[in-house]
Amino acid sequence: MRRFFLGVLLLLAAALPFIFQGYWLYVAIVGLYYAVLASSWAMLAGQVGIISFAHAAFAAVGAYTSAMLVIYLNFPIPLAMVAGSGAAAVFGLAIGALTLKMRGPYLALTTLAFSEIFRIFLTAEYELTRGSYGLKVPLMLDGNKTWCYYIGLLLLVATVTTLSLVLRSKLGLFLLAMREDEDGAATRGVNTVYYRLCAFVITSACAGLAGGFYAHVIGLVSPRISTISEMGLILAMSVFGGLESLMGSALGALALQSLTEYLRAFEEWRLAIFGGLVLLILKFTPQGLLPRLSELLDTCRQRKSNMLKDEHR
Amino acid sequence: MLELKNVVKNFGGLQALSGVSVRFAMGEFVGLIGPNGSGKTTLLSCISGLYRPSEGSIQLDGREISRLGPHRIYRCGIGRTFQISKVFARLTVLQNLYIPAMTVAELDRTGMQQRAVEILRALKLDQLAEAPAERLSGGQRKLLEIGMVMMNTPRFLLLDEPFGGVHPVLKNQLEEYLKDLHLSGKSIILVSHEMSSVFRICERLVVLDRGALVTDGPPHEVRADQRVVNAYLGGKHAA
Amino acid sequence: MLMLAQLVNALVIGTLYALMSLGLSLIFGVLKLVNFAHGESLMVGGYLYLFLASFFLSHSCGLPLPLALITSMAAVFVFGLILERLFLRSAYERKTARYDEYVILVTFTLGIFLQNLALPLFGPYNRQAPAIFTGRIKIGDLVIAGDRISAAVIAFLIIALLLFFLYRTYLGKGLRAVAQNPDAASILGISVARMRGMAFGIGISLAGVAGALLGPIFLVNPGMGVPFAIKAFVIVVLGGMGSIKGTIIGAFILAMVENFGSILLPDPTRALAYKDAYGLLLLILTLLFRPQGLFGEKERRA
Numbered sequence A: 001m002r003r004f005f006l007g008v009l010l011l012l013a014a015a016l017p018f019i020f021q022g023y024w025l026y027v028a029i030v031g032l033y034y035a036v037l038a039s040s041w042a043m044l045a046g047q048v049g050i051i052s053f054a055h056a057a058f059a060a061v062g063a064y065t066s067a068m069l070v071i072y073l074n075f076p077i078p079l080a081m082v083a084g085s086g087a088a089a090v091f092g093l094a095i096g097a098l099t100l101k102m103r104g105p106y107l108a109l110t111t112l113a114f115s116e117i118f119r120i121f122l123t124a125e126y127e128l129t130r131g132s133y134g135l136k137v138p139l140m141l142d143g144n145k146t147w148c149y150y151i152g153l154l155l156l157v158a159t160v161t162t163l164s165l166v167l168r169s170k171l172g173l174f175l176l177a178m179r180e181d182e183d184g185a186a187t188r189g190v191n192t193v194y195y196r197l198c199a200f201v202i203t204s205a206c207a208g209l210a211g212g213f214y215a216h217v218i219g220l221v222s223p224r225i226s227t228i229s230e231m232g233l234i235l236a237m238s239v240f241g242g243l244e245s246l247m248g249s250a251l252g253a254l255a256l257q258s259l260t261e262y263l264r265a266f267e268e269w270r271l272a273i274f275g276g277l278v279l280l281i282l283k284f285t286p287q288g289l290l291p292r293l294s295e296l297l298d299t300c301r302q303r304k305s306n307m308l309k310d311e312h313r
Numbered sequence B: 001m002l003e004l005k006n007v008v009k010n011f012g013g014l015q016a017l018s019g020v021s022v023r024f025a026m027g028e029f030v031g032l033i034g035p036n037g038s039g040k041t042t043l044l045s046c047i048s049g050l051y052r053p054s055e056g057s058i059q060l061d062g063r064e065i066s067r068l069g070p071h072r073i074y075r076c077g078i079g080r081t082f083q084i085s086k087v088f089a090r091l092t093v094l095q096n097l098y099i100p101a102m103t104v105a106e107l108d109r110t111g112m113q114q115r116a117v118e119i120l121r122a123l124k125l126d127q128l129a130e131a132p133a134e135r136l137s138g139g140q141r142k143l144l145e146i147g148m149v150m151m152n153t154p155r156f157l158l159l160d161e162p163f164g165g166v167h168p169v170l171k172n173q174l175e176e177y178l179k180d181l182h183l184s185g186k187s188i189i190l191v192s193h194e195m196s197s198v199f200r201i202c203e204r205l206v207v208l209d210r211g212a213l214v215t216d217g218p219p220h221e222v223r224a225d226q227r228v229v230n231a232y233l234g235g236k237h238a239a
Numbered sequence C: 001m002l003m004l005a006q007l008v009n010a011l012v013i014g015t016l017y018a019l020m021s022l023g024l025s026l027i028f029g030v031l032k033l034v035n036f037a038h039g040e041s042l043m044v045g046g047y048l049y050l051f052l053a054s055f056f057l058s059h060s061c062g063l064p065l066p067l068a069l070i071t072s073m074a075a076v077f078v079f080g081l082i083l084e085r086l087f088l089r090s091a092y093e094r095k096t097a098r099y100d101e102y103v104i105l106v107t108f109t110l111g112i113f114l115q116n117l118a119l120p121l122f123g124p125y126n127r128q129a130p131a132i133f134t135g136r137i138k139i140g141d142l143v144i145a146g147d148r149i150s151a152a153v154i155a156f157l158i159i160a161l162l163l164f165f166l167y168r169t170y171l172g173k174g175l176r177a178v179a180q181n182p183d184a185a186s187i188l189g190i191s192v193a194r195m196r197g198m199a200f201g202i203g204i205s206l207a208g209v210a211g212a213l214l215g216p217i218f219l220v221n222p223g224m225g226v227p228f229a230i231k232a233f234v235i236v237v238l239g240g241m242g243s244i245k246g247t248i249i250g251a252f253i254l255a256m257v258e259n260f261g262s263i264l265l266p267d268p269t270r271a272l273a274y275k276d277a278y279g280l281l282l283l284i285l286t287l288l289f290r291p292q293g294l295f296g297e298k299e300r301r302a
Helices: A002-019 A023-048 A055-073 A077-099 A106-124 A145-168 A170-180 A182-186 A192-218 A228-241 A246-262 A264-284 A289-312 B040-047 B070-075 B093-103 B109-122 B138-150 B168-183 B195-201 B219-224 B226-233 C002-031 C038-058 C065-093 C099-122 C146-168 C170-180 C182-187 C192-217 C225-239 C244-264 C268-289
Strands: B002-011 B014-024 B029-033 B055-060 B078-080 B156-160 B187-191 B204-209 B212-217 C136-139 C142-145
Touching: A002 A023, A002 A145, A023 A055, A023 A145, A023 A170, A023 A192, A023 A228, A023 A246, A055 A077, A055 A106, A055 A192, A055 A228, A077 A106, A077 A192, A077 C268, A106 A228, A106 C225, A106 C268, A145 A170, A145 A192, A145 A246, A170 A182, A170 A192, A170 B093, A182 A192, A182 B070, A228 A246, A228 A264, A228 C099, A246 A264, A264 C065, A264 C099, B002 B040, B014 B040, B014 B055, B014 B212, B029 B040, B029 B195, B040 B078, B040 B156, B040 B187, B070 B078, B070 B093, B078 B138, B093 B109, B093 B138, B109 B138, B138 B156, B138 B168, B168 B187, B168 B195, B195 B219, B204 B219, B204 B226, B212 B219, B212 B226, B219 B226, C002 C038, C002 C065, C002 C142, C002 C146, C002 C170, C002 C192, C002 C225, C002 C244, C038 C065, C038 C099, C038 C192, C038 C225, C065 C099, C065 C192, C099 C225, C136 C146, C142 C146, C146 C170, C146 C192, C146 C244, C170 C182, C170 C192, C182 C192, C192 C225, C225 C244, C225 C268, C244 C268
Parallel strands: B029 B187, B029 B204, B078 B156, B156 B187
Antiparallel strands: B002 B014, B002 B055, B204 B212, C136 C142
16 A cells, blocks of 8 residues: 555656646755755654754755865766765764764754854855855756756655665664663664764765755755754654654655745745644644644545445445 | 772762672672662663763773773673663564674574574563564563573673562573573673572672672571671661 | 953853853753753843833833833743743653653744744844943943943843842742752652743743843844854853853853954954854864863763
């Protein structure tokens, strides 16, 4: 059932450029960027229990690294994107190594400070980054939106697949055990700090890659990518789709992104609305809205099939 | 040999261990006893690396281990269980056993599966291999924890109240299992309130009271020691 | 002379930093959570004071400005009580699994919500709140702006009151008891849930009044709280989470570093931009060399 559902979803996604063109395709591409960010953030927050506020900043690290490598050093775009992802991973490694050996909110605090300082840096280093005006970036594939869309879709599928495989591997089993009982895992030989760091670096690299994609699809990078509000948007998308599910949070991102377009008229109220929504979700159904909906659907279906059975009798 | 020298552990203003020095030789079966709050569990946590001693040293075969993290200490061959079992409730019994085995690249996949099956059979848990650990009873969790430690080949086993909440039938079985382990050359340090079991199976008893060592010797001597009686009676008769 | 002026400035700013960070520290001590909406609480206090003070002045109703300060502080206190009741109490009472993660998500989202509510309501522009005392004080060659010195004096008084409250009154002792050991406190008949509400209310009202005092000196805008919140985080980590003494000392250390650090950068525009970044440097150094902070409990569990 699940597989069927996934297949239909993928087919729909692949057919999208034949249905929508122009502006809505562009919206979908940005949606894919957010979907990669939201699903990798959800893996971190929902499966590992690390709450990082630097995910948007890591996307900015990836975006600026990739952009500047292409502009100043004439790197080919794919290579620059990979380098951007690597740069985000390095920052993730440094922050994680500093904070992950301690329990509690140290990582959340440090990542928040990092993302704000990084935004200040991007704004202040005008010669390098053009400050808050943003840096004009060469487009990938000559800006062909259809191909950009497919590249984005590929990125999203690759991210979700890789992260699911990671969760099913030895690393995933250890992460699960650590989440159940940290001391228990440590006294059975699990190097908890190391594996948490691994998860943090992997997801940071995903964010960096998404950032690189964004840069070369939109053609402009600005410090806005690294703002705390942007981080709030990613959080809202993940929580909306369900923190404990990678697919769910990716869908949550796409849903909120399309909702954003419908809310164009309320542009400035957008984040207040999403914030309020997330507060309600956290209070009433912490597992997220989409999983809750699918649960409801399941019970409905079950009731229906039970009724059918009864009729057969 | 595991040697503790003058181990002190403070929690804020509270001194849980005030300078404990004790040696455990290879192959010994030692009971660690004492009234509630005497520091037995704290001592185990210091050895297993969950707590870092405030002062003093802990050496395994002459190598200082008191600064190592818990996973490193486990890999040195010191495994422990907990008073309130730490099993991974949402994982299956088998997965629980695989986790410690996978942290040490000692066994290949088939070796790991064979070892797991052997252990489950020895602990009479083989019917529950695929069940999530949250379905186990308290006593079964205690057994599973010992099984997890046995997945690798530890030299020292630190067992915290392994008989607590265990059904009497299971308890006899567990006693036999521990005796077998001891005969096969494992060193066991057993913390327990079940005096009858402790006196029956341990070769040597170490008594703690209020964070300090009271006495250390074979069970019959300890049983006759007035200081031990005093410790358990709450110091009313202490000099 | 420049050095002396910088020193005085650091002391003034340090007192204000101490005020807002004590709120964060108190919340951490009692509720065992980092309030990621602390900056926005500060912003709310800033706007409340701005509107009240402007109202008092424009209608010349004879009400003194300190009343606006006290009213905005009280309003933020009540706001804190409500927020705790709505979002934090149930998590504590139901013993929500993953309490740590839940409270980070909730307080952060609350911050985003408040900030983005203020944005369309009050507009993105900077506004200047009226200062309580606008004169200048001259000591020899040294001139100190009145808004700064009055803010520092008021902040100092509030800190003194807070310390008196925490160490000398029954309620304050109850708060500290819950911070040290909630189980023991509840056995002694202290209502832990009520103390948690009080601590959150007092904690964010301290941020609120700090915002009201900072409003005239810096500017009031929806995002004003963010840099101050980050400074408060740095201070609390530096001082040792939950330590009152550490928080106060940490506040002055950060103020000193910011004031004297900006002398080191030759380019003045850049020095100004990076003033907010020194905190991160301090944070990294703390985490590297003394992760438990200056006065934190040393206990670190692997």
